[in-house]
Amino acid sequence: MRNIAQRHKIILNELEKKGFVRVQDLSKKLDVSEVTIRKDLKELEERRLLYRNHGSASQLSSLINDRHIDEKAKVQVEEKARIADAANLLLEKNDRIIIASGTTLLRFAQQMTFAEPLTVITSSVKVSLTLSYKPNIDIIQLGGIMRKSSASVIGPHAEYFLKDLTCNKLFISVDGIDLDFGLTTSNLDEAYLNKFMIKAAQEVIVLADSSKFGKRGFGKICDMHQIHRIITDKNASPNAIAIMREKGIEVDLV
Structure with missing residues (x-):
């Protein structure tokens, strides 16, 4: 049987590789009880080496800060382009869709080739400006307080x-996907607006590259069971993909 130090090393190695680990999986891998694994995770959290969730753990670096949309647009560029193309395939004639704010959603708008009639409601000013050149799309721009870092509106x-x-x-993008905690963004007011978007939609589709998994933003948007589909890139952790599919979420890997 491995000693505590050996178990801790294996746990941290698994976390570094996958970004997210489950108590049940670690128990099987290390051949110890789930109670033992929970004690290990608690000790590692106290040493500030990971972030413990219910039944799992994520990397301590999971907490993220707000960044300007122009800065975020330079990250994961190819992955966002593939995600945008896959999202376009889900559009249907006379759809009435909501597009939230974010660089992946802006890329979705930029690459939108759908030629049938479509109505788009959006909080993103950049999305509205992009789609204004497409004659088949009717645009409803939400009003409110301008959030400059995302070039989008928030508020009552x-x-x-x-x-x-x-x-x-x-179609929504997020700053963090924690499989236990749910979807999050770095701005509390934006998270609150996203809740209203979810209530207004029959189907919730998340566009998020693999770097968002195992991370948390400041404001919670919703629990995982409230979403129907996630489109992400092939670098996403197989462990995370399996867990989402177990939860009944459709996952498209591009």
């Missing part, structure tokens, strides 16, 4: 407008 005006809508699909 946008929230109130969404209360009276029912849309086919919501």
Whole structure:
């Protein structure tokens, strides 16, 4: 049987490789009880080497800060392009969709080749400007307080407008996906607006590259069971993909 130091080393190595580990999986791998693994995770958390969740653990570096949209647009560029192409395949004639804010969603708008009639409601000013050149798309720009770092609106005006809508699909991007905690973003007001978007949509589709897994933003958007589909890149952890599919979420790898 491995001693405590050996178990801790293996746990941290698994976490570094996968970004997210489950108590059940570690118990099988190390051939010890789940109670022992929970004690190990608690000790590692106290040493500030990981972040413990219910039944799992993620990397301590999972907490993220807000960054400007122009800065985020330079990261994971190829992955975002593939995700945007896959999202385009989900559009249907006369869809009424919501597009939230974020660089992946902006790329989705930029690459939108759908030629049938479509109505888009969006909080993103950049998405509205991009789609304004496409004659088949009717655009409803939500109003409110401008959040400069994301070039999008937040606040009660946008929230109130969404209360009276029912849309086919919501395309949303996030700053963090924690398989226990849920979806998060770095801005609390944006997270609150996203909640109204989710209530207005029949289907919630998350566009997020693999770097978002195992991370948390400041504001929680929703639990994992509230989303229907995730489109991500092939670098996503197989462990995370398996867990999401177990939860009944459709996962598209591009």
